[in-house]
Amino acid sequence: MTGSNTNSTTLIKTIAIGGAAGDGVREAGINFSELLTELGYKTFSSFDYPSLIRGGHNYSRISYSTDPVYADYHELDVLVAVNAESVRVHQHSLRAGARVFVEEAYLTELKDIDIEMISIPMKKIAEEIKAPQVARTSSAFGAYGYTLGIPLNQLKALADKVYANVGSEMNVALVEKGYQHMKKMKYPQDVCAIPTEHGIVGEVMDGNKAIAKGFLAAGLEAYVGYPMTPSTSTLAFLAKMAKKTGLKVVHPEDEIAVLNMALGMSYAGKRVAVGTANGGFALMQETFSLAGVSEIPIAILVSMRMGPATGVATHTSQGDLQFILHAGHGEFPRLVIAPGDVEECFECAADALNLAWKYQIPAVILSDKHLSESYKSVTLDTKSKGPDLGKRAVPVGTHYVRYKITDDGVSPLAFPGKANVVVKVTSYEHNEEGEAVESAEEVQAMQDKRFRKLNGLYQDFAWFPTVKTYGDEWSDVVIVFWGSTKGAILEAHKQLKTPAKLVQVLWMEPFDADRIKAELNGARVIVDVEANHTAQLAALIREKTSIEIHNKVLKYDAQPFTPTELANEINKFI
Amino acid sequence: MALDLTTDIKVTWCPGCPNSQILVAFRQAVEEFVSAGTMELHNIVAGAGVGCHGKISDYLEINSFNSLHGRIVPSLTGIKLANSKLNVVGFSGDGDSFSEGFNHITHAARSNSDISIFLHNNQVFALTTGQATATSPKGFKGGTMPEGSINEPINPALIMLTMGATFIARTFASDIKKTKEIMKEAMLHKGFAFVEIIQPCITFFDTREYYKERVYWLDDKHKKGNLDSAFKVARMNTADKVPCGIIYQTTKPTFEELI
Numbered sequence: 001m002t003g004s005n006t007n008s009t010t011l012i013k014t015i016a017i018g019g020a021a022g023d024g025v026r027e028a029g030i031n032f033s034e035l036l037t038e039l040g041y042k043t044f045s046s047f048d049y050p051s052l053i054r055g056g057h058n059y060s061r062i063s064y065s066t067d068p069v070y071a072d073y074h075e076l077d078v079l080v081a082v083n084a085e086s087v088r089v090h091q092h093s094l095r096a097g098a099r100v101f102v103e104e105a106y107l108t109e110l111k112d113i114d115i116e117m118i119s120i121p122m123k124k125i126a127e128e129i130k131a132p133q134v135a136r137t138s139s140a141f142g143a144y145g146y147t148l149g150i151p152l153n154q155l156k157a158l159a160d161k162v163y164a165n166v167g168s169e170m171n172v173a174l175v176e177k178g179y180q181h182m183k184k185m186k187y188p189q190d191v192c193a194i195p196t197e198h199g200i201v202g203e204v205m206d207g208n209k210a211i212a213k214g215f216l217a218a219g220l221e222a223y224v225g226y227p228m229t230p231s232t233s234t235l236a237f238l239a240k241m242a243k244k245t246g247l248k249v250v251h252p253e254d255e256i257a258v259l260n261m262a263l264g265m266s267y268a269g270k271r272v273a274v275g276t277a278n279g280g281f282a283l284m285q286e287t288f289s290l291a292g293v294s295e296i297p298i299a300i301l302v303s304m305r306m307g308p309a310t311g312v313a314t315h316t317s318q319g320d321l322q323f324i325l326h327a328g329h330g331e332f333p334r335l336v337i338a339p340g341d342v343e344e345c346f347e348c349a350a351d352a353l354n355l356a357w358k359y360q361i362p363a364v365i366l367s368d369k370h371l372s373e374s375y376k377s378v379t380l381d382t383k384s385k386g387p388d389l390g391k392r393a394v395p396v397g398t399h400y401v402r403y404k405i406t407d408d409g410v411s412p413l414a415f416p417g418k419a420n421v422v423v424k425v426t427s428y429e430h431n432e433e434g435e436a437v438e439s440a441e442e443v444q445a446m447q448d449k450r451f452r453k454l455n456g457l458y459q460d461f462a463w464f465p466t467v468k469t470y471g472d473e474w475s476d477v478v479i480v481f482w483g484s485t486k487g488a489i490l491e492a493h494k495q496l497k498t499p500a501k502l503v504q505v506l507w508m509e510p511f512d513a514d515r516i517k518a519e520l521n522g523a524r525v526i527v528d529v530e531a532n533h534t535a536q537l538a539a540l541i542r543e544k545t546s547i548e549i550h551n552k553v554l555k556y557d558a559q560p561f562t563p564t565e566l567a568n569e570i571n572k573f574i
Numbered sequence: 575m576a577l578d579l580t581t582d583i584k585v586t587w588c589p590g591c592p593n594s595q596i597l598v599a600f601r602q603a604v605e606e607f608v609s610a611g612t613m614e615l616h617n618i619v620a621g622a623g624v625g626c627h628g629k630i631s632d633y634l635e636i637n638s639f640n641s642l643h644g645r646i647v648p649s650l651t652g653i654k655l656a657n658s659k660l661n662v663v664g665f666s667g668d669g670d671s672f673s674e675g676f677n678h679i680t681h682a683a684r685s686n687s688d689i690s691i692f693l694h695n696n697q698v699f700a701l702t703t704g705q706a707t708a709t710s711p712k713g714f715k716g717g718t719m720p721e722g723s724i725n726e727p728i729n730p731a732l733i734m735l736t737m738g739a740t741f742i743a744r745t746f747a748s749d750i751k752k753t754k755e756i757m758k759e760a761m762l763h764k765g766f767a768f769v770e771i772i773q774p775c776i777t778f779f780d781t782r783e784y785y786k787e788r789v790y791w792l793d794d795k796h797k798k799g800n801l802d803s804a805f806k807v808a809r810m811n812t813a814d815k816v817p818c819g820i821i822y823q824t825t826k827p828t829f830e831e832l833i
Contacts, residue, residue: 264651
């Protein structure tokens with residue numbers, strides 16, 4: 001599969017909205033992104049927050065353009081400062097001529113900072129119309145909309161749409177107040193802020209929601225999870241729709257219960273997925289192994305944050321690729337797919353659930369904080385994915401055995417509750433009936449049966465995007481990467497001093513070694529880019545292809561790569 | 575046609591182990607339900623954890639889910655949640671649900687998950703050749719505690735009462751008829767049914783004589799719908815007499831209905 005050429009020079013602008021936890025900064029980021037998306041722009045936004053509920057410094061950062069944007073930039077064209085600290089944190093990232101909206105109440109205490117600031121009385125405006133302070137960024141939304149040159153009526157109509165879920169009347173009033181405030185100051189407006197040709201207006205969505213939508217497209221009937229950043233929003237999104245749709249969504253006592261409960265549901269015939277962070281998945285190890293030996297289909301979302309242990313709880317990392325590849329004791333086939341953007345989250349989640357059922361294996365979709373919780377303007381092709389039910393038992397007559405030894409390793413599935421059928425599953429190594437065995441022949445035969453499923457998955461390489469390439473595909477300079485670093489790499493590519501081919505690995509297990517070899521052989525320079533300390537993808541490539549990559553750009557400070565920084569690092573090697 | 579619930583797997587419990595009596599009681603319970611038309615065989619799922627008790631799933635030609643050590647309870651809740659027509663029972667052990675899986679059984683009782691748990695309580699880890707579990711008496715000497723267990727034993731029925739289980743019973747494995755009757759009551763109960771089966775381990779902790787002298791059966795005077803009476807009976811476990819029978823029963827909406 002080949003991605004689009006990213007070597008474009010379209011203007012990208014970046015907005016940051018900063019404040020304390022509890023100031024509604026995350027919501028403001030989504031609202032601004034939705035406004036821009038409604039106007040026909042493509043956005044990418046990330047949300048940076050510490051692990052606390054009140055105070056601290058939070059910011060949403062949105063980059064947008066008329067062309068797709070894959071990562072947010074560090075350099076700012078607009079800053080909305082809900083508190084004084086936002087100005088102090090971001091003052092050195094401002095581009096020349098940047099617009100800095102600052103809460104009026106903090107202007108005095110920011111006197112020492114020599115930048116032009118636009119005063120906006122967010123607190124006062126909220127008080128005037130008796131709106132809760134958490135909504136006060138809506139007046140900044142209005143002020144910002146004014147500077148874009150949007151006529152008031154059009155802005156109000158857009159705000160009505162953007163704030164539809166949270167009560168638009170009050171928010172539209174705040175937007176109008178913010179707008180009028182700027183008008184009164186006679187602040188200059190941009191002339192041509194709105195792209196002339198829109199195309200399809202997308203939806204602002206984060207990776208976690210896209211993963212939920214992918215599972216749903218593949219026929220999800222139940223979801224089980226225990227809250228842990230950065231996986232929680234998938235659970236919350238699905239829980240919210242449970243009552244209306246009949247989807248069973250459960251939040252049990254711990255992660256161990258999560259996976260065991262899910263396996264019970266799957267054994268009884270429900271298409272089920274679970275979601276957790278890397279730490280929660282660590283608790284699931286023994287049960288992950290149970291899924292392997294009992295051949296109960298299960299899709300598992302694992303979203304990484306910076307470890308080890310509790311680590312940097314609300315910040316990103318790609319530190320668990322090798323952990324996931326080797327998770328669970330014993331040997332058994334598994335599928336591990338790592339999407340790199342919101343659209344791929346949708347596609348890979350659907351593929352994971354379907355392939356879990358096709359092969360009766362555990363299938364992991366590996367995300368991280370930066371992917372799970374960053375927003376992008378997308379238009380998902382939700383009809384492109386449907387359920388694959390897998391191999392079902394032919395009814396009646398013959399004696400059913402759950403673990404029939406077959407050429408392709410896949411045994412016909414049946415569920416309890418069916419007349420004349422006995423379905424026995426077990427954590428022990430077993431015979432075809434599902435009864436514990438220890439004889440050497442039976443143990444080996446069942447291992448061989450399970451591993452024969454890999455042959456089917458190898459055939460599937462032809463039908464799934466195991467590897468994608470972008471950029472200058474003819475180039476002998478190759479950048480190889482995986483997961484959420486995709487965004488920063490596609491953006492950084494615009495700033496590389498030498499043309500480069502970009503190679504994204506999506507299927508980690510089974511690994512499409514022939515394809516990777518084909519992409520890397522003949523390269524003059526190969527650079528591996530990962531957000532971890534130990535270059536885990538490079539290790540995997542060396543293991544599977546014997547190709548050793550010497551040039552590595554590794555980041556393990558719990559922050560995602562930003563495009564310019566990454567381009568500078570890659571340029572050192574090429 | 576008589577129902578054949580046996581499998582080809584050779585029973586490997588010690589000759590004379592009360593586990594065999596539990597197996598017989600359960601097979602009889604199922605046979606009676608099926609022949610009376612109360613239940614269809616294919617709608618019964620018998621889960622088990624890991625320990626001596628867990629071998630029971632291999633000896634039953636019935637839908638089964640032989641889980642990991644300590645993890646049978648959430649799997650059973652999942653099964654019931656997926657298909658409410660299924661009658662879901664689980665065999666567990668004192669090590670399997672009161673040492674390792676304690677959080678699961680307590681939460682399932684709290685949420686009134688509509689499953690039945692049959693606890694083979696032999697007060698010892700037997701499959702690993704004799705170590706103290708959470709229900710072993712204080713001072714119990716096993717390989718890992720040669721000076722004797724330093725902890726007071728957990729009283730399973732008392733814990734289940736505290737956590738809100740809606741059916742709590744105790745039985746003695748050697749009384750197959752009574753055990754069968756209580757199993758049937760538990761399986762018919764809507765909500766979380768907990769049955770503690772006193773199952774002396776003839777190899778590592780032979781309590782047959784101890785319990786034979788102390789076990790007595792609750793009669794009609796015991797008000798099983800009264801929580802205070804139930805607590806009183808449950809607390810008597812450590813005294814000279816060990817009350818058996820249905821200790822408590824009430825009705826509450828089930829987890830699966832509410833989800």
